[in-house]
Amino acid sequence: MMVAEMNAMQMSKIAVPVIQASRVWKQFGNGAVTALKDVSIDLRENEFTAFVGPSGCGKTTMLRIIAGLEHPTRGRVSMNGATITGPSPERGMLFQAYTSFPWLTARRNVEYGMKLLGVPKAEREASAMEFLRLVRLEKVADKYPGGFSGGMKQRVALARTLAQNPSVLLMDEPFGALDAQVRWEMQELMIELMERERKTVVAVTHDIEEAIYLADRIVFFSCQPGRVKADIQVEFKRGRRFPKKEDLLAQPGYTELEQHLFAMMREEIQAAAAAA
Amino acid sequence: MSASTVQEAIVERATGAGGRSELNESPIYVPPRARIFEFRSKPSPARAAVFAAVGLGAFFLVWQLGHYFSSDVNQKFFPSPVQVLTALYTLFAANNFLADVLKSCYRVFASFALAALVAVPAGLLMGSFKSVRALLGPLVSAWRYLPAASFIPLLLVWFGPNDTSKLALLFLGVIFFLIALVVDNTEAVPNEFIEAGLTMGASRSKTLMDIIIPAAAPAIMDSLRNMIAVSWTYLVIAEIVGAQDGIGAVMMRAGRFLKVDIIMAGILMIGILGVFTDVLFRTIARLSMPWAFKR
Numbered sequence: 001m002m003v004a005e006m007n008a009m010q011m012s013k014i015a016v017p018v019i020q021a022s023r024v025w026k027q028f029g030n031g032a033v034t035a036l037k038d039v040s041i042d043l044r045e046n047e048f049t050a051f052v053g054p055s056g057c058g059k060t061t062m063l064r065i066i067a068g069l070e071h072p073t074r075g076r077v078s079m080n081g082a083t084i085t086g087p088s089p090e091r092g093m094l095f096q097a098y099t100s101f102p103w104l105t106a107r108r109n110v111e112y113g114m115k116l117l118g119v120p121k122a123e124r125e126a127s128a129m130e131f132l133r134l135v136r137l138e139k140v141a142d143k144y145p146g147g148f149s150g151g152m153k154q155r156v157a158l159a160r161t162l163a164q165n166p167s168v169l170l171m172d173e174p175f176g177a178l179d180a181q182v183r184w185e186m187q188e189l190m191i192e193l194m195e196r197e198r199k200t201v202v203a204v205t206h207d208i209e210e211a212i213y214l215a216d217r218i219v220f221f222s223c224q225p226g227r228v229k230a231d232i233q234v235e236f237k238r239g240r241r242f243p244k245k246e247d248l249l250a251q252p253g254y255t256e257l258e259q260h261l262f263a264m265m266r267e268e269i270q271a272a273a274a275a276a
Numbered sequence: 277m278s279a280s281t282v283q284e285a286i287v288e289r290a291t292g293a294g295g296r297s298e299l300n301e302s303p304i305y306v307p308p309r310a311r312i313f314e315f316r317s318k319p320s321p322a323r324a325a326v327f328a329a330v331g332l333g334a335f336f337l338v339w340q341l342g343h344y345f346s347s348d349v350n351q352k353f354f355p356s357p358v359q360v361l362t363a364l365y366t367l368f369a370a371n372n373f374l375a376d377v378l379k380s381c382y383r384v385f386a387s388f389a390l391a392a393l394v395a396v397p398a399g400l401l402m403g404s405f406k407s408v409r410a411l412l413g414p415l416v417s418a419w420r421y422l423p424a425a426s427f428i429p430l431l432l433v434w435f436g437p438n439d440t441s442k443l444a445l446l447f448l449g450v451i452f453f454l455i456a457l458v459v460d461n462t463e464a465v466p467n468e469f470i471e472a473g474l475t476m477g478a479s480r481s482k483t484l485m486d487i488i489i490p491a492a493a494p495a496i497m498d499s500l501r502n503m504i505a506v507s508w509t510y511l512v513i514a515e516i517v518g519a520q521d522g523i524g525a526v527m528m529r530a531g532r533f534l535k536v537d538i539i540m541a542g543i544l545m546i547g548i549l550g551v552f553t554d555v556l557f558r559t560i561a562r563l564s565m566p567w568a569f570k571r
């Protein structure tokens with residue numbers, strides 16, 4: 001009895017939703033486009049969720065509503081019970097476009113969010129260097145990002161977002177603009193960061209392999225109107241994170257999940273083509 | 277370690293991978309001669325200098341030849357480059373031209389500073405907030421289509437033929453274009469920069485001050501540089517209004533006595549000042565925003 005209760009308590013603690021989106025609708029152009037139709041998603045603490053699906057299915061829209069950058073037409077999105085009405089440093093966002101500020105050095109970029117939060121200068125500087133080390137940019141801390149490669153610019157933005165210590169990290173195709181090798185390096189870096197920083201993460205991605213590698217849970221969107229087609233726990237990983245990506249590929253269950261997701265993707269694309 | 281191995285090691289370091297001997301074993305490659313017309317390829321500094329000299333030299337040569345082959349009567353109206361340079365020298369040496377030049381500089385820079393003081397904040401606010409744009413936009417675009425010179429009679433009635441009317445004309449000549457340019461520069465700031473600020477908890481004023489202004493600053497600096505050039509082009513028109521002093525006034529007076537060499541010297545002087553202003557603005561931009569010039 002006692003044991004069962006304890007387990008139930010622990011379970012509920014793990015399963016506590018940080019973000020609750022219930023019955024969210026989003027229309028653009030006075031109802032001309034329904035980007036999201038009655039979407040309900042709970043994001044659980046410390047869970048890495050990937051939003052996957054073809055283009056134009058409302059993944060970005062849902063992410064932006066969670067960030068508070070967009071208002072839902074109908075429905076309610078809340079964080080720890082409080083309705084989200086605008087952006088907050090509690091929910092950090094990493095964009096696909098490079099947002100490291102070119103007028104600040106890498107170090108000042110990372111400090112900027114902390115400065116807004118009123119972190120004292122000394123603490124801010126130490127913390128910024130720590131995050132730059134984490135994304136392996138400590139050597140260029142005092143350089144401006146103008147001359148950086150895409151991967152480096154994105155790592156500055158990532159370090160800056162992590163430095164504001166958000167409890168929820170939102171990423172919209174964060175590695176989509178990077179070439180294959182750099183994307184792979186960034187994915188492995190993400191795994192390393194997730195081990196260190198316990199965070200609730202949502203990442204929008206087109207890349208099925210990336211979704212399986214990074215996520216504990218994959219929410220698959222279907223198109224026109226945008227809805228949740230499938231909500232899949234990545235069971236075969238059993239909560240493990242693989243520092244080396246090739247180790248994941250060897251896991252039993254990996255191929256089946258990948259095939260399943262590719263089949264769903266094809267289904268959606270064909271449905272969209274038939275509708276058009 | 278023998279002397280020769282040390283030598284070899286140094287050579288190896290100097291040439292990067294592989295020693296000189298290995299490099300020398302590879303067949304000699306003779307690149308094709310650099311062609312003059314090669315798409316997007318930069319001429320060597322020496323060649324570029326020669327080309328620049330040829331371009332300028334050709335201009336002065338054609339001018340000199342034009343003068344040389346003109347009839348005696350016409351030569352008075354088409355002085356040679358040397359005559360123009362002499363006239364410019366005489367202006368400075370004997371006619372206290374420096375005072376006129378300084379006066380003109382004062383007019384251009386003072387009126388432009390005022391215009392920038394109004395246009396930059398207005399443009400930043402219009403580019404950042406659509407409501408401010410709705411408020412001021414129609415007004416600004418309507419003004420842009422009115423030729424500044426058409427205000428001369430009005431300015432003369434209001435202020436009289438003095439400095440104020442000249443400054444006002446130069447101000448009116450650039451202010452509305454400058455606002456429109458700053459609005460464009462501000463709207464060109466990527467949305468993601470602003471949204472990144474908001475998701476970091478930046479207030480609206482912080483977002484404006486810390487993100488929009490520095491992000492738009494290099495482009496605004498370019499707009500200022502281009503518009504002060506326009507201000508120089510308005511100078512002569514402004515100084516016709518009750519011509520007393522300034523480069524334009526000197527040129528107008530020379531016109532009355534058909535002294536074409538002095539008119540041309542004035543044009544040359546304004547050109548030189550224009551180039552000087554351009555270099556000045558570029559230098560300021562380079563020094564104040566080094567990050568925008570690193571690639």
Ligand SMILES: Nc1ncnc2c1ncn2[C@@H]1O[C@H](COP(=O)(O)OP(=O)(O)O)[C@@H](O)[C@H]1O
Pocket residue numbers: 028029033034035053054055056057058059060061062226
């Ligand atoms: N600001 C907007 N105005 C009008 N339509 C939009 C806007 N943002 C998104 N949409 C539309 O909403 C739908 C979903 O877009 P989005 O969320 O960006 O999809 P995804 O990220 O899955 O590719 C698309 O049809 C898109 O054209």
Ligand SMILES: [Mg+2]
Pocket residue numbers: 056059060061204
């Ligand atoms: Mg998207």
